[in-house]
Amino acid sequence: MAWGAVPLDAEEGGRLSAGMELADLSCRALEIRSRYAALESAHGGRPWSRAELAQGFAGDVGALMKLVMAKDGRRSGPPDLDARLAHELADCLWSVLVLADACGVDLERAFVRTMDELDTKLAASAKTGP
Numbered sequence: 001m002a003w004g005a006v007p008l009d010a011e012e013g014g015r016l017s018a019g020m021e022l023a024d025l026s027c028r029a030l031e032i033r034s035r036y037a038a039l040e041s042a043h044g045g046r047p048w049s050r051a052e053l054a055q056g057f058a059g060d061v062g063a064l065m066k067l068v069m070a071k072d073g074r075r076s077g078p079p080d081l082d083a084r085l086a087h088e089l090a091d092c093l094w095s096v097l098v099l100a101d102a103c104g105v106d107l108e109r110a111f112v113r114t115m116d117e118l119d120t121k122l123a124a125s126a127k128t129g130p
Contacts, residue, residue: 022108029097050102057095064088 037047049055066086070077077100100107 005055017027022111025093026107029094030090030101032094033098033101050099053099053102055096057092060088060091061097064092 001115017028040047064085066075067081069075070081071085097107099105100110
């Protein structure tokens with residue numbers, strides 16, 4: 001499916017529509033982050049730092065790696081592998097969106113700039129060979 005084309009059924013409780021933009025996803029991620037920060041303050045004294053958010057992201061990436069390995073048949077996986085994989089990918093996206101905000105990075109602009117740089121490198125590589 002193309003970016004933004006994932007259907008969300010009402011019974012799933014999804015508040016997102018299929019045509020969401022990155023800014024909309026980021027706003028939703030930050031709403032959830034704000035709720036976590038309030039919970040962290042209530043239970044631990046303060047919201048997570050950028051470093052702690054990054055540590056959580058590293059944990060999510062580790063969980064994602066295990067699921068991808070299961071998808072590739074390299075290890076056993078849960079019976080609901082595809083659902084768990086989708087969930088973990090969404091967790092990782094949430095972390096990236098939240099970390100970008102916490103670090104003051106305009107992720108949309110950075111993504112476009114990075115893809116342009118990669119495109120330029122690939123074009124140059126195609127002309128000169130590997």
